[in-house]
Amino acid sequence: MKAKDIMTKDLTSVTETATLKKVEELLSRSRLSGIPVVDDEGKIIGYISEKDIIESAFPALGMGTDMLFVRNWAKNFLRLSQVGESLVRDYMTREPVCVTEEASDFEIVEKMITNHRKVLPVIRDGKLVGIITRSNLTRALMEKKEEQ
Template sequence: MKVKDAMSRSVRAVKPGTKIIEVASLMCLHRFHGLPVVDDEGRLIGVISEKDVLHSLFPTLDDLVTEGMHSVDLDHQLSLYKGVLEQNVEDLMAHTPISVDADMHLLRAATVMVRHNFRRIPVVEGGLLVGMLSLGDVHKAIFHANITGGLKSR
């Protein structure tokens, strides 16, 4: 069974020049935890996650050492969010995205996902984004294949 047999082809992606406020809106309104980033040709060039957006709000190690863990002004850290919203995706995204190929065996793709602690992963074909695969997609495909007799026992 291949990734292309289980993946979702309906993918919401963003461009590197997209403002973070648009990404944050998508994340909050549609419960996206991350979005693939594509260039004008549709090639996968990055991923932007909630963690990437929120990362700059966390106190740095220097802040913690200098001010102490309980002395950092967390309300001030929260106020930095407005500045984050003005940035572009390319400023915060992961520039070396991990993806799987549409023709990869489904369990091999699931192994990549588990190894990297991902619940969803972009699917590419020749570098172009063609879908997303979730652990739920993997489970559903395996379940249906076993219930309908699509897999042969060995």
């Protein structure tokens, strides 16, 4: 099975000049944990996630263990609200992990697991053509198993 058979043709994305507030709104509406960052021609140039937004408010803590220890929630929520006007370009991952439409299901699984990704952008000639979420992948793998 190839990426083009699994992907959602969701082209939800932002430019690097979008605010983190705009990203948060898109993530909430689309129910994604992250979205691609594209240039004016639709070429993928980065990726921004919920984790990046949280880390923008707490840069000293990082989230290497995916746990965030905080003592003063009111102060920390204030920090999060203040980063809303920050720009995507300052916090995005500049070398996003992507797959092409022809990537195999094994390659997709490998990239998701080794790179700790919940969403993989799918590209053709460097341009965004869709995404694969973990949900897309598990559904496809279950269907493949049933066909065998």
